[in-house]
Amino acid sequence: xxxxxxxxxxxxxxxxxxxxxxxxxxxxxxxxxxxxQTMMRGLELLIYFNNNVPIDDSGMPEDRFSAKMPNASxxxxxxQPSEPRDSAVYFCASNRDxxxxxxxxxxxxxxxxx
Amino acid sequence: xxxxxxxxxQVPVFEEAPVELRCNYSSSVSVYLFWYVQYPNQxxxxxxxxxxxxxxxxxxxxxxxxxxxxxxxxxxxxxxxHISDTAEYFCAVSSRSMNQFYFGTGTSLTVxx
Numbered sequence: 295x296x297x298x299x300x301x302x303x304x305x306x307x308x309x310x311x312x313x314x315x316x317x318x319x320x321x322x323x324x325x326x327x328x329x330x331q332t333m334m335r336g337l338e339l340l341i342y343f344n345n346n347v348p349i350d351d352s353g354m355p356e357d358r359f360s361a362k363m364p365n366a367s368x369x370x371x372x373x374q375p376s377e378p379r380d381s382a383v384y385f386c387a388s389n390r391d392x393x394x395x396x397x398x399x400x401x402x403x404x405x406x407x408x
Numbered sequence: 409x410x411x412x413x414x415x416x417x418q419v420p421v422f423e424e425a426p427v428e429l430r431c432n433y434s435s436s437v438s439v440y441l442f443w444y445v446q447y448p449n450q451x452x453x454x455x456x457x458x459x460x461x462x463x464x465x466x467x468x469x470x471x472x473x474x475x476x477x478x479x480x481x482x483x484x485x486x487x488x489x490h491i492s493d494t495a496e497y498f499c500a501v502s503s504r505s506m507n508q509f510y511f512g513t514g515t516s517l518t519v520x521x
Contacts, residue, residue, distance in 0.1 A: 298451075314515045336512075351469075385451055387451075387452075396442070396454045397452075397453040397454075397509060399453065400451050401450060401451045402450075402451050
């Protein structure tokens with residue numbers, strides 16, 4: 295199994311631009327999570343999906359952030375417009391049982407907004 | 409409500425010395441506990457987990473942790489660390505009734521040659 299795949303690994307953009315981060319979960323996993331990691335705030339859960347449906351988006355910082363999961367094998371996290379304070383590492387994770395099982399993390403996307 | 413506290417943000421230790429990384433949790437329900445490791449520029453990977461049964465849990469790379477319900481702790485230990493253990497370590501709590509994992513703020517372990 296290839297594990298959780300994220301792209302791009304690094305993204306540098308200018309303030310005001312749209313940014314789209316992509317994630318492919320492990321096949322058969324029906325939960326998908328988006329996290330953000332910064333030095334100041336640590337690891338924060340932004341949103342999670344079950345069977346492609348968003349279940350809890352209370353961690354999404356503001357309306358500039360949106361996430362979709364059009365099918366079981368693909369999810370996107372979009373920031374529009376981006377701001378310098380959005381600079382962080384964004385992780386995608388998946389698992390079969392959100393309350394019990396191990397979460398498998400992707401390698402992350404390091405986003406820098408200038 | 410559930411929460412996880414990692415008491416030490418940074419732990420320096422000499423190579424081949426023992427180490428303990430502390431984790432305390434608060435929860436009103438039965439919990440499942442996890443330790444993850446994050447090597448530089450990588451994602452998190454599971455070290456070990458406690459779901460039920462024996463309170464002493466053994467994980468990868470020689471790490472182990474002990475679930476102590478009375479003290480609400482799940483400290484991570486290794487009897488002899490290597491340079492390659494230098495990483496960030498995260499404690500996490502979950503349960504059947506929760507809708508997410510709760511991660512601690514992380515402990516940065518630095519192994520000194």
